[in-house]
Amino acid sequence: xxxxxxxxxxxxxxxxxxxxxxxxxxxxxxxxxxxxxxxxxxxxxxxxxxxxxxxxxxxxxxxxxxxxxxxxxxxxxxxxxxxxxxxxxxxxxxxxxxxxxxxxxxxxxxxxxxxxxxxxxxxxxxxxxxxxxxxxxxxxxxxxxxxxxxxxxxxxxxxxxxxxxxxxxxxxxxxxxxxxxxx
Numbered sequence: 001x002x003x004x005x006x007x008x009x010x011x012x013x014x015x016x017x018x019x020x021x022x023x024x025x026x027x028x029x030x031x032x033x034x035x036x037x038x039x040x041x042x043x044x045x046x047x048x049x050x051x052x053x054x055x056x057x058x059x060x061x062x063x064x065x066x067x068x069x070x071x072x073x074x075x076x077x078x079x080x081x082x083x084x085x086x087x088x089x090x091x092x093x094x095x096x097x098x099x100x101x102x103x104x105x106x107x108x109x110x111x112x113x114x115x116x117x118x119x120x121x122x123x124x125x126x127x128x129x130x131x132x133x134x135x136x137x138x139x140x141x142x143x144x145x146x147x148x149x150x151x152x153x154x155x156x157x158x159x160x161x162x163x164x165x166x167x168x169x170x171x172x173x174x175x176x177x178x179x180x181x182x183x
Contacts (some may be wrong), residue, residue: 046062052085110124112129117131120141134155138152
């Protein structure tokens with residue numbers, strides 16, 4: 001009997017609390033906190049989507065998802081949002097473009113002495129290393145993989161090797177030319 005009286009007393013006090021003005025204030029405060037939190041989540045979704053998504057209607061759709069489905073919409077948005085910010089994507093593209101331009105503008109160097117050489121040079125002027133083969137017809141410098149001269153349309157018979165042995169065989173001839181010029 002004592003337990004039943006205690007239970008009745010407890011439930012009576014609980015009922016009195018929910019009927020009191022204190023409960024009304026606590027309930028209204030909780031509803032306000034939940035509503036503010038819900039709106040804050042929707043605002044966060046809007047701000048985050050603007051930084052990650054280019055399409056304005058997709059940003060609006062993500063924000064509406066956060067507003068229409070409270071607390072579940074943010075989870076859905078987090079599952080499907082793009083992994084990178086638009087700013088990061090643009091920065092990466094600019095870095096790639098800058099690297100490509102740097103590689104394209106890189107000056108050509110001799111593979112032996114590392115002296116700067118012009119792309120049209122056939123031989124390095126510093127160490128006399130053969131850099132390119134010359135066309136038999138127009139004497140224009142040719143790339144090693146070319147099958148035909150793009151300047152005069154002469155077929156390239158067989159690509160000559162551009163190794164050091166070929167360069168060394170040219171040295172005595174150059175020395176003789178130098179001796180004739182000085183003599």
